[in-house]
Amino acid sequence: GAGVSQSPSNKVTEKGKDVELRCDPISGHTALYWYRQSLGQGLEFLIYFQGNSAPDKSGLPSDRFSAERTGGSVSTLTIQRTQQEDSAVYLCASSLVRGQGTQETQYFGPGTRLLVL
Amino acid sequence: DQQVKQNSPSLSVQEGRISILNCDYTNSMFDYFLWYKKYPAEGPTFLISISSIKDKNEDGRFTVFLNKSAKHLSLHIVPSQPGDSAVYFCAASALKSGGSYIPTFGRGTSLIVHP
Numbered sequence: 001g002a003g004v005s006q007s008p009s010n011k012v013t014e015k016g017k018d019v020e021l022r023c024d025p026i027s028g029h030t031a032l033y034w035y036r037q038s039l040g041q042g043l044e045f046l047i048y049f050q051g052n053s054a055p056d057k058s059g060l061p062s063d064r065f066s067a068e069r070t071g072g073s074v075s076t077l078t079i080q081r082t083q084q085e086d087s088a089v090y091l092c093a094s095s096l097v098r099g100q101g102t103q104e105t106q107y108f109g110p111g112t113r114l115l116v117l
Numbered sequence: 118d119q120q121v122k123q124n125s126p127s128l129s130v131q132e133g134r135i136s137i138l139n140c141d142y143t144n145s146m147f148d149y150f151l152w153y154k155k156y157p158a159e160g161p162t163f164l165i166s167i168s169s170i171k172d173k174n175e176d177g178r179f180t181v182f183l184n185k186s187a188k189h190l191s192l193h194i195v196p197s198q199p200g201d202s203a204v205y206f207c208a209a210s211a212l213k214s215g216g217s218y219i220p221t222f223g224r225g226t227s228l229i230v231h232p
Contacts, residue, residue, distance in 0.1 A: 004160070033219065042121070042206065043161070043222035050217055091160055097217075106220070108153075108160030 002026070004109035006092050012115045013082055021077045021112045025094030032075050033095075033106060034067055038088040046090075049075065050097055082116045089113050120144045121209050123223035130230050136194040138226050140207030143188065147209040151220060152181060152192050155204045164205070165192070197230045204228070 005024045013019050025032050034046040045059035049069040060066070064082075069075040079086055093106040122141045130136045138152075148169040153161035167174040167181045167190070174181050180193045194201055204227050208220035 031217070035222075040224070042119075042123075042224040043208075045219055045221070048217060048219050056213070056217065056219065093160070104218075105163045105166075108162065110158065110160050
């Protein structure tokens, strides 16, 4: 089966514009995560979706960032009024969740490289 | 405040020798630890993990050691191969309210294995 896919693979935008990044998780995976990796930094957690539960938004850096997950599958990360410091690789991952309190392996997509000019 | 630290940004090793990648953490609630490997222009891929109830986990050429008292873990690759050249991320997680685990990642160590 296909892995996690993300689109676009690269995005160049001007400061102040809005961008939408898309993630298609592995079919059947109920958990979905967004991370970003700025230059020279580790993966910074942004938001987590699990089934029908309220998303964990504790990692979103500002109210310019939002994410949706429609129908428990595809997710879109939206960045409004982009700033140059938003330039990073945005990574999506998905995992199975067999039950509360279980550890599951995350499968990552290739990422979207965002450059804000 | 970094809860997961990989203090060596890079490591260079000769093919056939041992590669040792180190990771330190500060949160004593972490109870599950993972290593991911990342090639350029690709997402990280899971490599090996260890639960806090163990101090060693081995998978082929890869072994992870956990020292809970020192809050330290390491990844050993023996023997190292040129194809192992990649960025290695250490990650740690603790059970959050709501029953989820969301790993916290280090900044990564770039391993170069020379032929």
